[in-house]
Amino acid sequence: MTIRIEAMRLIPGRGDPIDSGVVVLEDTTIAYAGAAGDAPETPNAEVVSTDTVMPGLWDCHGHFMGVRGASIDEISTIRPQVGAMRVTADARAVLHAGFTSVREVGGLGVFLGQAIDEGYVEGPTVYGSGGALSMTAGHGDFHAMDLDAARHLSARYFGEDDIVDGPDQARAGVRRMLRLGARVIKIHASGGVMSQIDDPHLPQFSPEELAAIVDEATRMERVVAAHCHGKRGMMAAIEAGVKTIEHGTYMDEEVADAMKENDVILVPTRYILDFLTREGDRRGMPEYAKKKLAATAEYHSNGIALAVDKGVKIALGTDIWSTGLWGTNGRELLLLTEVGLTPLQAIEAGTAMGPETLGPQAPKAGQLREGWDADVITVAGNPLDDISILSDPANVTAVFKGGRRVK
Ligand SMILES: [Zn+2]
CATH class of the missing domain: 2.30.40.10 (Urease, subunit C, domain 1)
Structure with a gap:
């Protein structure tokens, strides 16, 4: 044909x-x-x-979670089976928006991707991570629950426990994600916005834990994607050998230079900051997140503009996690031009750069x-x-x- x-x-x-x-x-x-x-x-x-x-376009940072509002805590009040049904509609919506590939960094993507590959669900090719590895009290922990319940929630929703402490558990965590079919390993190397008590400025995981994760992932021909806002988290993650920095809020010249030197790619996720700033209130964003969002949003656009100016490699990612927002991913191209990329560069970030965020798992696509x-x-x-x-x-x-x- x-x-x-x-x-x-x-x-x-x-x-x-x-x-x-x-x-x-x-x-x-x-x-x-x-x-x-x-x-x-x-x-x-x-x-x-x-x-x-x-x-076909690539979204290199999304979450097929099946939650409806602007709070990830919602996964504690719905069944994973319901979330899994909802994301089948998201998969179709994003495909019809022109996205033929999604790198999914924490969520139901490994399961959704299997059903798509088998032909049961219409959607993009999904390169999932399973869960996202977090230290106890880290961005992927649910701080208001007792720890056993938080671990159980991750395991129940994402398929395996993703809270790990110490190099041995960190390595075992990578292996648990691999048994889910992970094509990329996602970690939280700094605090985040959508979590209760951790500080986006502070690094998460020790250098020894980061080294164990990168070593195990590399041996299994996967790259590591590191969620980072603060500078120390970014520097530690780059030093450990991660392939991508997600968000990159408190970017400065030193971080940008280290990224270029080590061929690390930035996935800025402008979409989610723009969305939460405009719509978070109406969509039930928790109080703790509002404060942290206000503190990070003003730095993010300057930080990303600096990275663009310095010539750091940029790949398109939205950080969409709510069901129903999938399909609006193309807005990230416009937002990337607002921080300094030309339209042609924004398209490269959303196409040719996509496979590069997968290292040895990259297909001949984009x-x-x-x-x-x-x-x-x-x-x-x-x-x-x-x-x-x-x-x-x-x-x-x-x-x-x-x-x-x-x-
Ligand atoms: Zn994310």
Whole structure:
């Protein structure tokens, strides 16, 4: 089965756009991507005409959790089976918004991804982490519960206990996530906003614990994604060898330089700060989170702008965790341009950079290149002139995942 997409412009994901481009999909891969003049003859192809053709988008930081409001504590009051049913709708919504891949860093993604791969649920390819490893009293702990109950909640909702202390438990925690099918290991290396008593400024996990996690993950060909707000947490995580820094709120020159030196990627998650600032109150964000959000939000845009300015690698991530917000992920592209990326750079952050956040687990996706996965979207209009076009799923006129048209 051959599909020929003829476009006014082809955005390859990495590199310059091409006016009047053609992409040929042959079964599950891209057979040709380039100028129309050099395109092969395809007499039996189904032809699709469009304004813009580009790679399927990647959200490199999301959570398929199935909670409805702006409080993660909600997972203690609903059954995981209900959450799991809800995220099947989120999976379809994000796919139809043009996202053919999601790197899911704590949630039900490993289970959802399996059901999608088996063909039971319509959705993107999901690269899940299982839970997110946290120290006791860390960002992934539920501080208002007794510890046994908090551990039980993680294990019940995400499939395995993800609260670990000491290098041996940290290593065992990585292994528990692997047995869930984790393709990336997620950790909390600083305090966070959506947790009760921990301070976003302070580092979490000792250097020995971080080293054990990175060692075990690396041996099993997984990279480590580190949630970090404060500087000391970022520096310790980079020193330990993580591949990505998530959020990166209190970024400064020293952190940015260390990231560049160690080829660490920043996943800024502008979306969630913007969303919670505008809508958190109405959506039931807890009091403790409001205070912490106010303290972090003003630093975040400056910190990310500094990283962009310094040339730190940026990958798109939204940090969407609420059911119903999935499908609005494209807004992150607009928000990335507001901290200094050009529209073309924002598209690269949302396409070619995606697989790089998976290290050895990366598929050949995120770029329109011969022999690569046929994850491709067509778009009405020119996102290089107006990046907000990609915020509206209605402008994503066709989605091909693995060569199959799913929208
Ligand atoms: Zn997150």
